[in-house]
Amino acid sequence: MTKKVLKFGGTSVGSIERILHAANIVKKEHSQGNEIIVVVSAMAGKTNELISQSNSISNKFDKRELDVLLSSGEQITSALMAGALNELGVKSKSWMGWQIPILTTGEHTNSRIKNIHIEKINTYLSNGGVAIVPGFQGISESGDTTTIGRGGSDASAVAIAKIFNTDSCEIYTDVDGVYSTDPNKIPVAKKIDKISYKEMLELSSLGAKVMQPSAVQTAMMHDIPLQVRSTFTDRKGTQIFSQENIDYTKVVTGVAYSKDDAKITLLGVQDKPGVAADIFEPLDKNQINVDMVIQNISSDGKTTDLTFTIKRNDFKKTLATLSSNKKIKFKNLNHNDKVSKISVVGAGMVSTPGITFKMFRALADENINILAISTSEIKISVIISDNDTLKAVKKLHTIFDLD
Amino acid sequence: MTKKVLKFGGTSVGSIERILHAANIVKKEHSQGNEIIVVVSAMAGKTNELISQSNSISNKFDKRELDVLLSSGEQITSALMAGALNELGVKSKSWMGWQIPILTTGEHTNSRIKNIHIEKINTYLSNGGVAIVPGFQGISESGDTTTIGRGGSDASAVAIAKIFNTDSCEIYTDVDGVYSTDPNKIPVAKKIDKISYKEMLELSSLGAKVMQPSAVQTAMMHDIPLQVRSTFTDRKGTQIFSQENIDYTKVVTGVAYSKDDAKITLLGVQDKPGVAADIFEPLDKNQINVDMVIQNISSDGKTTDLTFTIKRNDFKKTLATLSSNKKIKFKNLNHNDKVSKISVVGAGMVSTPGITFKMFRALADENINILAISTSEIKISVIISDNDTLKAVKKLHTIFDLD
Numbered sequence: 001m002t003k004k005v006l007k008f009g010g011t012s013v014g015s016i017e018r019i020l021h022a023a024n025i026v027k028k029e030h031s032q033g034n035e036i037i038v039v040v041s042a043m044a045g046k047t048n049e050l051i052s053q054s055n056s057i058s059n060k061f062d063k064r065e066l067d068v069l070l071s072s073g074e075q076i077t078s079a080l081m082a083g084a085l086n087e088l089g090v091k092s093k094s095w096m097g098w099q100i101p102i103l104t105t106g107e108h109t110n111s112r113i114k115n116i117h118i119e120k121i122n123t124y125l126s127n128g129g130v131a132i133v134p135g136f137q138g139i140s141e142s143g144d145t146t147t148i149g150r151g152g153s154d155a156s157a158v159a160i161a162k163i164f165n166t167d168s169c170e171i172y173t174d175v176d177g178v179y180s181t182d183p184n185k186i187p188v189a190k191k192i193d194k195i196s197y198k199e200m201l202e203l204s205s206l207g208a209k210v211m212q213p214s215a216v217q218t219a220m221m222h223d224i225p226l227q228v229r230s231t232f233t234d235r236k237g238t239q240i241f242s243q244e245n246i247d248y249t250k251v252v253t254g255v256a257y258s259k260d261d262a263k264i265t266l267l268g269v270q271d272k273p274g275v276a277a278d279i280f281e282p283l284d285k286n287q288i289n290v291d292m293v294i295q296n297i298s299s300d301g302k303t304t305d306l307t308f309t310i311k312r313n314d315f316k317k318t319l320a321t322l323s324s325n326k327k328i329k330f331k332n333l334n335h336n337d338k339v340s341k342i343s344v345v346g347a348g349m350v351s352t353p354g355i356t357f358k359m360f361r362a363l364a365d366e367n368i369n370i371l372a373i374s375t376s377e378i379k380i381s382v383i384i385s386d387n388d389t390l391k392a393v394k395k396l397h398t399i400f401d402l403d
Numbered sequence: 404m405t406k407k408v409l410k411f412g413g414t415s416v417g418s419i420e421r422i423l424h425a426a427n428i429v430k431k432e433h434s435q436g437n438e439i440i441v442v443v444s445a446m447a448g449k450t451n452e453l454i455s456q457s458n459s460i461s462n463k464f465d466k467r468e469l470d471v472l473l474s475s476g477e478q479i480t481s482a483l484m485a486g487a488l489n490e491l492g493v494k495s496k497s498w499m500g501w502q503i504p505i506l507t508t509g510e511h512t513n514s515r516i517k518n519i520h521i522e523k524i525n526t527y528l529s530n531g532g533v534a535i536v537p538g539f540q541g542i543s544e545s546g547d548t549t550t551i552g553r554g555g556s557d558a559s560a561v562a563i564a565k566i567f568n569t570d571s572c573e574i575y576t577d578v579d580g581v582y583s584t585d586p587n588k589i590p591v592a593k594k595i596d597k598i599s600y601k602e603m604l605e606l607s608s609l610g611a612k613v614m615q616p617s618a619v620q621t622a623m624m625h626d627i628p629l630q631v632r633s634t635f636t637d638r639k640g641t642q643i644f645s646q647e648n649i650d651y652t653k654v655v656t657g658v659a660y661s662k663d664d665a666k667i668t669l670l671g672v673q674d675k676p677g678v679a680a681d682i683f684e685p686l687d688k689n690q691i692n693v694d695m696v697i698q699n700i701s702s703d704g705k706t707t708d709l710t711f712t713i714k715r716n717d718f719k720k721t722l723a724t725l726s727s728n729k730k731i732k733f734k735n736l737n738h739n740d741k742v743s744k745i746s747v748v749g750a751g752m753v754s755t756p757g758i759t760f761k762m763f764r765a766l767a768d769e770n771i772n773i774l775a776i777s778t779s780e781i782k783i784s785v786i787i788s789d790n791d792t793l794k795a796v797k798k799l800h801t802i803f804d805l806d
Contacts, residue, residue, distance in 0.1 A: 053483060054486060056419040057419060058486060064496070065485045066486070072479050072482075075471060075478070079468040079471035087461035087464070094468060099501075
């Protein structure tokens with residue numbers, strides 16, 4: 001007897017037809033003798049509709065009530081999915097966060113799942129029923145409805161897989177897996193069959209919107225094998241598990257890029273403790289999300305240069321924040337609001353020398369200037385001019401044998 | 404300290420603007436030192452939208468899941484209302500049926516409220532908070548979500564007023580009270596300031612869609628004073644309470660009518676026990692709602708004539724049922740599918756002789772033929788030809804001093 005979590009994202013349950021389609025997938029899995037817990041997102045667009053309603057009332061809408069409001073989205077899908085399965089002749093029942101209960105850490109709009117009572121659902125599963133559980137929601141110890149952050153249905157699915165100790169956790173979505181780069185822009189992009197949690201984390205932080213990074217992280221911590229696959233095709237999808245289980249034939253797994261970035265360099269910043277904090281604290285307060293931060297060792301022991309990247313639409317706000325804050329001191333400011341970030345990711349990089357050099361040589365061959373560099377254990381990122389983005393991605397995709 | 408239930412119907416919370424408007428009414432009542440429990444319906448159109456979604460999945464959608472689905476409508480309004488009040492500076496919190504809890508008799512889609520735990524909300528009220536409670540929903544003893552039937556938010560409001568022992572129960576709606584007849588068709592119709600439960604019951608069963616009859620009945624049983632008033636004007640509305648508290652200056656309180664009726668008379672039906680049951684049982688099985696039933700004493704001791712009315716769109720189905728059922732025997736069938744029912748209602752009628760005669764004379768003066776008559780303690784209803792409806796209502800409205 002295999003126990004499975006099947007999670008359906010917003011587009012997979014975005015209409016009545018799609019809910020019925022997803023219910024048929026569940027029926028098939030159930031008829032093969034599996035015990036199934038289905039985790040559902042709100043129907044595509046629903047959460048945004050509810051958020052927009054709350055914003056029309058207040059731009060600081062009460063967070064407790066926002067949780068009550070937003071949790072209705074997954075409640076609706078759960079009931080429709082259970083109704084659809086019953087219509088297909090599959091015994092099925094929905095369980096809201098408060099009914100199970102799913103206990104969270106209690107912060108409104110940003111909780112984490114702490115514990116799930118498994119008894120009632122396990123009894124139902126062993127009696128042949130399919131349990132439908134709404135993602136994204138739970139209750140606090142004090143009995144308030146709490147949600148676990150935007151896109152949190154992935155995290156719900158992983159937590160449920162962990163606590164129910166299921167054999168697998170399958171994430172049904174509108175893409176058929178994780179790709180070596182963006183298949184919409186780079187036609188030679190290839191679906192990746194197997195990828196490690198770490199690589200997946202790097203790729204999803206870099207903009208591959210296949211799974212929520214925090215959910216991948218939880219899966220990694222507890223070694224829960226994931227499978228990302230399309231609701232709309234029968235293709236196999238991408239398996240995500242720990243690095244040891246992957247037989248790497250390629251050093252680089254994928255090439256990711258983010259456009260719409262901007263780069264700011266502060267020249268002649270004092271090289272003493274607390275300076276970086278003085279710079280980034282006001283940015284954080286103004287809700288400016290800083291991505292890459294690069295600081296070289298000081299050459300004269302007194303001053304240094306600090307480079308960081310932000311989203312392009314935060315560019316003006318960032319300049320205003322930097323210039324209006326008297327604590328922030330520097331000699332010169334150098335900026336470029338038309339840059340992009342290109343990253344090559346691969347668990348095999350750790351043990352393979354020369355990847356950095358190979359990447360830089362390839363970009364140089366294409367006459368692409370590197371504006372900044374940052375590396376981690378399994379990733380190399382460079383900042384280049386926006387115009388060169390696709391040219392760079394194509395070149396790197398080719399030289400690292402991904403085509 | 405006055406404790407009040409304020410109930411807002413679907414059109415009163417039909418948009419974000421209207422929710423904010425309703426929240427301002429609540430704020431005003433709260434600022435006058437009242438303890439307030441707000442009961443809300445789903446936003447206008449929401450319940451129908453959800454029902455239509457469930458129907459697209461199955462025409463016999465699982466009732467347990469339908470309750471989970473439909474209860475989301477009131478959940479959404481509750482959260483938006485609580486958020487709106489907080490935005491207006493009024494401490495407010497929503498409480499779902501499961502959080503209070505509101506315990507019901509447990510039937511899916513058709514429960515009644517059995518008990519409500521009042522402690523948590525009472526503590527909150529006495530600490531100056533406004534409690535928002537969704538109408539229409541509760542939970543069964545076994546912890547399932549249950550709803551209390553369409554339009555059940557009125558019943559929720561009355562049950563809450565009863566169990567919390569509030570001083571009043573105000574029903575905010577899109578009309579400014581109960582009228583002596585339909586103000587859209589008869590411009591001389593007058594708003595009734597005070598009306599008894601019984602009269603209100605007769606009028607609402609007769610098609611005045613101001614309040615759900617079952618909610619009025621509960622209020623009558625427990626002597627809970629109601630007030631029906633408009634969310635959109637400051638006018639006083641209609642007070643509904645027990646007959647003893649009303650000083651009647653008029654014998655007739657209102658004239659109601661229902662169009663789209665049809666009349667069927669079975670001539671020469673056998674006059675023996677069980678015949679009526681034989682006739683109405685198959686109609687009931689085919690979900691045909693029979694309204695008036697009139698049967699005279701048999702003149703020959705052997706056969707009698709039986710007249711009944713139904714909705715016009717059930718007419719063909721009724722004829723088919725009558726002719727296909729072999730147990731139903733009669734000599735002749737006489738029918739008219741273009742009739743309407745006119746009723747005069749008034750608690751003062753009990754003690755005032757001659758009302759029936761006055762009514763019949765008035766109709767005769769207008770050359771209107773009466774096809775059937777039925778009377779109760781506080782109501783006289785006649786069936787007439789559809790064409791004469793408005794002429795009859797106007798005439799009766801005038802002769803009973805309602806203009």
